[in-house]
Amino acid sequence: EAPEAVSPTGKPTGAPANARAQSGAYLTTAQGARLYETDHSLKAGARGPVLLQDHHLREKITHFDHERIPERVVHARGAAAHGVFKGYGTAANVTKAAFLAKDTETPVFVRFSTVLGSRGSSDTVRDTRGFATKFYTEEGTFDLVGNNIPVFFIQDAIKFPDIIHAGKPHPDREIPQAQSAHDTFWDFVTLHTEAVHHTLWNMSDRGIPRSYRMMEGFGVHTFRLVNSEGATTLVKFHWKPKLGVHSLTWEEAQITNGMDPDFHRRDLADAIEAGAFPQWELGIQAFPDTPEQTFQGIDLLDPTNIVPEELAPVQPVGLLTLNANPTNFFAETEQVAFHPGHLVPGIDITDDPLLAGRLFSYLDTQISRLGGPNFAQIPINRTHAPVNDMLRDGMHQTAVHAGTAPYRPNSLDGGCPFLAGAENGAYVEVPVDVPAAKKVREAPASFSDHFSQPRLFWRSMTPVEQEHIIAAYTFELSKCYEQAIKERALQVLANIDPELCRQVATGLGLPAPQPTENLADPEPSPALSQIGKRWPVE
Numbered sequence: 350e351a352p353e354a355v356s357p358t359g360k361p362t363g364a365p366a367n368a369r370a371q372s373g374a375y376l377t378t379a380q381g382a383r384l385y386e387t388d389h390s391l392k393a394g395a396r397g398p399v400l401l402q403d404h405h406l407r408e409k410i411t412h413f414d415h416e417r418i419p420e421r422v423v424h425a426r427g428a429a430a431h432g433v434f435k436g437y438g439t440a441a442n443v444t445k446a447a448f449l450a451k452d453t454e455t456p457v458f459v460r461f462s463t464v465l466g467s468r469g470s471s472d473t474v475r476d477t478r479g480f481a482t483k484f485y486t487e488e489g490t491f492d493l494v495g496n497n498i499p500v501f502f503i504q505d506a507i508k509f510p511d512i513i514h515a516g517k518p519h520p521d522r523e524i525p526q527a528q529s530a531h532d533t534f535w536d537f538v539t540l541h542t543e544a545v546h547h548t549l550w551n552m553s554d555r556g557i558p559r560s561y562r563m564m565e566g567f568g569v570h571t572f573r574l575v576n577s578e579g580a581t582t583l584v585k586f587h588w589k590p591k592l593g594v595h596s597l598t599w600e601e602a603q604i605t606n607g608m609d610p611d612f613h614r615r616d617l618a619d620a621i622e623a624g625a626f627p628q629w630e631l632g633i634q635a636f637p638d639t640p641e642q643t644f645q646g647i648d649l650l651d652p653t654n655i656v657p658e659e660l661a662p663v664q665p666v667g668l669l670t671l672n673a674n675p676t677n678f679f680a681e682t683e684q685v686a687f688h689p690g691h692l693v694p695g696i697d698i699t700d701d702p703l704l705a706g707r708l709f710s711y712l713d714t715q716i717s718r719l720g721g722p723n724f725a726q727i728p729i730n731r732t733h734a735p736v737n738d739m740l741r742d743g744m745h746q747t748a749v750h751a752g753t754a755p756y757r758p759n760s761l762d763g764g765c766p767f768l769a770g771a772e773n774g775a776y777v778e779v780p781v782d783v784p785a786a787k788k789v790r791e792a793p794a795s796f797s798d799h800f801s802q803p804r805l806f807w808r809s810m811t812p813v814e815q816e817h818i819i820a821a822y823t824f825e826l827s828k829c830y831e832q833a834i835k836e837r838a839l840q841v842l843a844n845i846d847p848e849l850c851r852q853v854a855t856g857l858g859l860p861a862p863q864p865t866e867n868l869a870d871p872e873p874s875p876a877l878s879q880i881g882k883r884w885p886v887e
């Protein structure tokens with residue numbers, strides 16, 4: 350059994366130490382043979398030639414040649430920490446998930462990331478941030494793979510390759526490396542107006558967080574919780590930082606980019622090392638699970654929508670504390686593999702078409718990123734629940750499976766293992782009705798309002814926050830080469846708010862177009878006063 354790893358200052362990290370990790374008095378080969386020399390190749394005489402029979406030379410160089418693995422196709426740059434999650438027990442009437450029970454403590458690993466930059470890019474760029482949490486629960490691993498912005502650019506995963514192609518650097522010059530200030534990005538987000546809401550959040554101060562410790566996190570999609578009686582509730586997950594939400598100004602972001610591109614990862618590691626453990630409360634917004642899956646007219650399956658907290662308050666269900674840094678960036682931060690389909694009893698998915706694609710994509714990409722199908726055996730990805738699967742062999746298999754009959758039932762290995770029912774902890778999908786329908790490639794009509802929520806966001810901003818948004822659009826759009834893209838972006842802004850459009854147009858030296866959307870506020874719902882009273886978690 351490997352001892353627990355400690356940080357350079359002697360603090361336990363919570364991570365298991367790798368027995369091969371530079372321990373022991375003697376330098377050895379990978380096969381354990383002690384070495385008398387490691388600085389000179391074996392040669393025929395001091396002036397060579399070098400001999401092919403030098404296995405130590407070949408082993409050392411060959412291993413080095415294969416040290417790099419592909420970076421993540423998105424969210425390549427990140428920083429992570431270990432911690433603990435403690436349930437409050439307040440979610441007991443909406444979910445049977447055991448890790449949310451009162452005072453239950455669950456180890457966690459959290460990775461924060463930027464989305465578009467490569468692994469070596471800067472931290473303080475204007476971008477969305479990933480906020481991915483792995484809960485090592487006793488019922489299996491639960492991953493909450495969220496972002497620091499509550500909405501997403503697109504409503505259907507089939508467009509994900511397109512938005513990422515548009516957001517990544519231009520294919521010809523590979524610039525810009527880590528920011529949204531370029532033609533392809535603005536081309537996409539103005540042609541696909543469902544992206545307007547997420548883009549507006551990016552252009553606000555939320556796009557340049559002060560610290561990972563001061564960011565909110567959001568599960569974005571609506572999830573379905575199920576309690577021990579089988580009753581279901583639709584929810585959105587929120588992380589609320591105890592330190593509050595803080596941002597950099599654009600000037601601060603630019604300066605830190607130049608002076609300390611590692612600003613966010615340094616801040617996180619230093620704070621934890623100093624014992625200033627960052628904390629977040631996990632909360633849920635709860636909605637009745639009706640066949641329409643809407644709340645106050647808001648389509649809960651549309652990931653470009655939020656539900657305002659005034660309509661459905663966020664109700665705290667537990668506390669996350671990050672209290673230990675990784676000991677090895679590659680082994681932990683780089684090799685961790687999150688998946689939105691890693692669920693535990695009590696938490697299920699909904700039919701959000703963006704979520705459906707994610708459920709396919711993460712495992713698929715990790716098979717190539719982590720070299721085959723056995724990456725669940727990498728220490729950081731190992732579940733803390735007992736595993737008894739029938740997955741066998743494959744690249745990088747490290748388990749030595751016993752028995753002769755990896756299928757069930759069988760008549761050779763005793764016919765086992767047994768199957769569980771919900772009463773003894775099986776993960777059973779909620780048996781929701783699927784209405785009879787024709788196959789179509791189209792979105793529901795309720796996905797077509799792309800401007801009311803951006804307008805709501807813009808109007809909720811203070812004057813200084815609005816100034817920052819205007820400055821951000823002006824700066825970013827001024828970097829586009831194509832005049833037509835700037836003009837289309839101004840049309841989008843006019844449909845959010847004419848004053849926002851006018852000021853950005855002035856900054857760009859272009860005329861401000863008239864809105865083509867109806868800018869009137871929707872009627873407030875009479876049921877508004879009941880919200881939060883009807884669906885309390887306790």
Ligand code: HEM
Nearest residue numbers: 421424460479480481495496501506509569706707710714
């Ligand atoms: C990675 C969040 C949509 C594909 C990530 C990560 C986060 C994240 C936080 C980084 C995980 C880590 O730290 O290792 C989200 C959110 C989304 C979203 C909140 C929308 C609500 C999508 C969609 C797809 C997708 C629609 C594809 C259809 C990927 C892939 C990775 C990734 C391929 C890299 C995974 C890896 O290599 O380990 N996403 N994502 N994401 N995401 Fe998403």
